[in-house]
Amino acid sequence: MKVTFLGTSSAVPTKDRSLTSIALVMDGEYLLIDAGEGTQRRIIEAGLGFGRLNRIFITHLHGDHFLGLFPLLQTMGILRRTRPLEVFSPPGLGALIDSLAKHASFRVDFPLKLVEFSSEAKFEFKKYTVKVFPVEHGDTPTFGVKVVERPKPGKLDVELADRLGVPPIMRGLLKKGIPVRLPDGRVVSPEEVVGPPRPGKTVVYSSDTRPTERVIQEATEADLLIHDATFTSDLADRAEATGHSTVEEACEVALKARAARLALTHFSARYKEEDLREIEDRARVIFPNAFVARDLMAIEL
Numbered sequence: 001m002k003v004t005f006l007g008t009s010s011a012v013p014t015k016d017r018s019l020t021s022i023a024l025v026m027d028g029e030y031l032l033i034d035a036g037e038g039t040q041r042r043i044i045e046a047g048l049g050f051g052r053l054n055r056i057f058i059t060h061l062h063g064d065h066f067l068g069l070f071p072l073l074q075t076m077g078i079l080r081r082t083r084p085l086e087v088f089s090p091p092g093l094g095a096l097i098d099s100l101a102k103h104a105s106f107r108v109d110f111p112l113k114l115v116e117f118s119s120e121a122k123f124e125f126k127k128y129t130v131k132v133f134p135v136e137h138g139d140t141p142t143f144g145v146k147v148v149e150r151p152k153p154g155k156l157d158v159e160l161a162d163r164l165g166v167p168p169i170m171r172g173l174l175k176k177g178i179p180v181r182l183p184d185g186r187v188v189s190p191e192e193v194v195g196p197p198r199p200g201k202t203v204v205y206s207s208d209t210r211p212t213e214r215v216i217q218e219a220t221e222a223d224l225l226i227h228d229a230t231f232t233s234d235l236a237d238r239a240e241a242t243g244h245s246t247v248e249e250a251c252e253v254a255l256k257a258r259a260a261r262l263a264l265t266h267f268s269a270r271y272k273e274e275d276l277r278e279i280e281d282r283a284r285v286i287f288p289n290a291f292v293a294r295d296l297m298a299i300e301l
Contacts, residue, residue: 001026001149001201003224004298005265006042007034010230010244011064012269017295018042019064020266022226024147024203025052026127032056033145033205039068040075046296050076051083057130058089059207060142066093070100077109084111088123088132090141091116117143126150128200133218135209138243144207146218149200153177161193201301204259208266210240211249219257223301226293227253229264232271232279247279251286265293 002025007018019036023043029052032039043050053076058066066089076085087093094114100106115123118141122131127150132143153175161171166188170180179189204219205226219225230244239246245253247264254262264283267276276292283290 001203001223001301002298003203003226003263003301004046004048005263005293005295006032006039006046007036007068008265008267008293008295009064010266010268011062013038014269016273017267017269019068021068022205023048026149028052029054029127031130031147033147034059034065034207035069035072036064036066037068040072042295043072046298050079050081053085055086055088055125057132057145058087058093059132059145059205060090060137060140061092062140062208065208069093070097070106073097073108073112074106077107081110084113086113086115088115088117088130090143091118131218133214135207135214136212136243137208137210142207142209142243144209144215144218145205146222147203147205149202151197151199154195154197157193157195164188164193166193203301206245206250206253208244210243211245211253216253216257219253219259222257222259224261224263224299225254225257225259226263226265228266229279229283230266230268232282235268247283248286251283251290254287254290260289262287262290263293263299264290267292 004023006021009017013019018038020034021036021039022033023030120133129148131146135142135144173180174190174194177190179187181187202222203224204222206215206228208228227250228245229247229250231239231246233246233248236246280292
């Protein structure tokens, strides 16, 4: 899994940071979590393209998390997309799309499947599962997102396969769990040459939220926790009033969850690059594997 941060600012973009959007790339396809203003431009700059995008999850209907969706849909239409696109969102997005189609020159000419959810839900896909769960962000229904890769095939013992005389062309079948019959008639089962399945990676995104036990629960031992860090602790009152977290609170959540790594994001536009460097240093005192997410940063898990 590769995680690419497309937008890491909060409600207002800066010259360096677009509004919230995260791409998760798995086996040649990717999904988006949120689509703030500037998302399609960042997709181009990141080299992701539009053809490999299969689905989009919107965490809540605050403009900095979804207003980039409409030009993205328009661009894919202009590029003559024919493949279906799935969009998952809290209630209200469908009405907005219908209103645009009615009152503006906006239409989606490819199959668009819109799924609206109003409570915790789990969605099963071929390569991964996505769970949405409620978090605390004022009166707007807001959801965190947990993405879990399905287990991957175990490691093939190449030396043993060589000794058994398994031709290279057959080894992919063994990794998929399919027995193979050799030219001399012997049958080799996957258990003979392939190790146990490897667990997939887990990424949890808090969305905009106060620090909550629910995020800690969902992010327990996650490979990566991406957490709201809109303000530093000197603005803790403002963070609480607006339903956000401070950098320090995000680090405490990661500690309690025993996450492997912590990505801090959704920074207020008041913070400049020199501030972010200082924020990262301060965060690592609390949680050593913390880092500041920056636009177009990509990490492999």
